[in-house]
Amino acid sequence: MPSPSLAATIRIRRGEFVLDVALDCPPGITCVMGPSGSGKSTILAVLAGLALPDAGRIALGNEVWLDRAYGIEVPVHARRLAYVFQGLALFPHMSALANVAYGMSDVARPDRSAKAQALLDRVGVGHLARRRPRTFSGGEAQRVALARALARSPKLVLLDEPFSALDRELRAQLTALVRELVAELAVPLVHVTHSIAEARLLADQVVRIERGKVSARGPAAEVLANVASLEE
Amino acid sequence: MWWVDWNPLWLSLQIASLSTIVTLVFGTGFSLLLAWRKLPARHLIDAVISAPLVLPPTVLGYYLLVVLGRNSAIGHGWEWLFGTPIVFTFTGAVIAASVGSLPLVVRSIRLGIEAVEPNLVAAARTLGARPVRVVVTVVLPLAAPGLIAGAMLGFARALGDYGATQMLAGARIDGTPTASIFVMDQLLANHEDQVFAMSLATTVVGVAMLYFANRLTHRLHHHRA
Numbered sequence: 080m081p082s083p084s085l086a087a088t089i090r091i092r093r094g095e096f097v098l099d100v101a102l103d104c105p106p107g108i109t110c111v112m113g114p115s116g117s118g119k120s121t122i123l124a125v126l127a128g129l130a131l132p133d134a135g136r137i138a139l140g141n142e143v144w145l146d147r148a149y150g151i152e153v154p155v156h157a158r159r160l161a162y163v164f165q166g167l168a169l170f171p172h173m174s175a176l177a178n179v180a181y182g183m184s185d186v187a188r189p190d191r192s193a194k195a196q197a198l199l200d201r202v203g204v205g206h207l208a209r210r211r212p213r214t215f216s217g218g219e220a221q222r223v224a225l226a227r228a229l230a231r232s233p234k235l236v237l238l239d240e241p242f243s244a245l246d247r248e249l250r251a252q253l254t255a256l257v258r259e260l261v262a263e264l265a266v267p268l269v270h271v272t273h274s275i276a277e278a279r280l281l282a283d284q285v286v287r288i289e290r291g292k293v294s295a296r297g298p299a300a301e302v303l304a305n306v307a308s309l310e311e
Numbered sequence: 312m313w314w315v316d317w318n319p320l321w322l323s324l325q326i327a328s329l330s331t332i333v334t335l336v337f338g339t340g341f342s343l344l345l346a347w348r349k350l351p352a353r354h355l356i357d358a359v360i361s362a363p364l365v366l367p368p369t370v371l372g373y374y375l376l377v378v379l380g381r382n383s384a385i386g387h388g389w390e391w392l393f394g395t396p397i398v399f400t401f402t403g404a405v406i407a408a409s410v411g412s413l414p415l416v417v418r419s420i421r422l423g424i425e426a427v428e429p430n431l432v433a434a435a436r437t438l439g440a441r442p443v444r445v446v447v448t449v450v451l452p453l454a455a456p457g458l459i460a461g462a463m464l465g466f467a468r469a470l471g472d473y474g475a476t477q478m479l480a481g482a483r484i485d486g487t488p489t490a491s492i493f494v495m496d497q498l499l500a501n502h503e504d505q506v507f508a509m510s511l512a513t514t515v516v517g518v519a520m521l522y523f524a525n526r527l528t529h530r531l532h533h534h535r536a
Contacts, residue, residue: 129433155436168434172452181448182438231439 082106083140085235085267089125090134091118098122098132098291104267108258110278110299111271113288119271120165122288123237126269127162128155139234139267160235161228167220167241169212175199175223176208182231198226202256218249222256229260236261236268242277254280275303315508319493322484324516326401326476327469330408334465335458337409338416343446345417346424361414363475368411372478375407379479397479404480404489408469415468416461423457424450456528463524467517 085104091097098118102109111119124130126137128144131152137145144153169178179195186194199205202222212220221241228236238257242250258281261268272278278285282299295302344350345357363371379386379397390396397403427450435445451458473491482492490513497505 127433127437129436155433156439156441158437159439160437162434162437164430164434166428166430168428168430170431170434170449181435181440184439227438 082234082265082267083142085126085137085139085269087122087126087137088135089122089132089137091121091125091130091132096291100286100288100291100293102269102286104269104284106265106267107283108261108268108270108281110282110285111269111288112273112275112278112285113294114273117288118291119273119288120239123162123239123269123271126235126237127160128153128158142234158235159231159233160237161231161233162237163221163224163228163239163241165239165241165243167224169215169220169224169227171212174209174211175204175215175226178212178223179227179230182227195226195230198230199223202226202260217245218253221245221249221253225253225257225260229264233264234266236264236266238268238270240272243272243274247276250277251280257281278303315505316493317512318487319490320509320512320516322487323470323490323513326404326408326472326489327466329405330412330469331462331466333405333409334413334416334469335462338413338420338461338465339451339458341413341417342420342424343450345421360417363411364414368472368474369478371411372407372475375403375410375475375479379403379406399479399481399484401480401484404476404484407475407479408472411472411475412465412468416465419461419464420454420457423454423460426457427453456531459524459528459531463520466520470513470517 084106085102087102087104088100089102090099096118098121100118100122102111102122111122113119121130125132125135125145132145132147134147135145136143136147143151144158145151169175170181173181176192176195176199179198180191183191183194196205196208199208202225204219204222204226207215207219207223212223215223224241242253245253254277257268257270270277270281278299282303284297285295285299285302286293287295287302295305341356341360345353345360347353350356366374376398377383379389381387381390381396381398386397395402397406431449431453432445435449440448471491472489473495476489477492482488482496488496490509494506494509497503497509
């Protein structure tokens, strides 16, 4: 059975700024692009349940996470999603293993360590299991953050510019890893970025946001060909 | 060679230790509540909790007598439950010390909690943690330096409490004064050697506690930086 698509409509007014977008993301990678302040990160916060829109609906197939019109609001902890934050937000007081095991509340306690270790091995940082985040390099921290996010067997993956601070080579390695992992999971992934290079490496489809509105959407090659003016 | 009765210091240490536990429990609860920005009347609750900082200790003691005295509802209920009153007892001294030090403890813990990066809390929530788990596994461990600082300030404040303790618990608890009351008594009796010895001992205890708290806090910061 194919994984469900994400369908979301979001409307938020914050002073003068209005974010009014509709997203339709099938399994695969959707890059949401746009300049700073266009509302990209707000979209992710709303999808995750960390921010509440004035109006909107979020559904994964038949599973409704939010419907303001009907008063439906599934709390953050009950939405099965993976969120990799811009600053990664690894818990500094926990080892890499404990960070990854944190989201495994539905895995029997004795099995968590082995599963977390397997995930760390899968993303190439198994040797960091006992170490804390302050000792990680940028690339290592990204890999641990990816392993932690995917540990919940998510139905939706959200990435908020997690590779923005990395050099080109490391970024290419990690985007390849993300593509591999998402292909295995076969779920929708929404990736926020302002980098065309990153979108070219990752995206199946692209949604461009400008001043809170969708200005372009479609297959990655098609949309990216028309947005050469965006910052590389 | 003079002889010093160390029982007052021992009594003060017991009161301050118990008071520290009480204020840590209540202080953590109040701090979490006050960190919740949607709390109704948040600033009013904050002001009431902080009131002991600005009240003269005797006024605070008077309020405690009114609220916890034998004729008050709470005092009456307590006596009915436990068979002893709150006033003029060890319990009264712990309560007086706790109420006096609570605002300091709350302020320190709040600083610790508010210093926790919001993204870490958000990350825990997206990883399926319910609010209580987020608090226990992420917020409080990361706010530990604030908790330690609060505990130490609370302990030091409780160790030196004079006015409120004397109003609620009296000058003697089972015949023994607290260290600060002992110092005043001995000063009035012209026993300067006793005053000196007790003052020095409480200073050493207080400074040692602060020193170890600072080292512990520094180690925690260093460990996570």
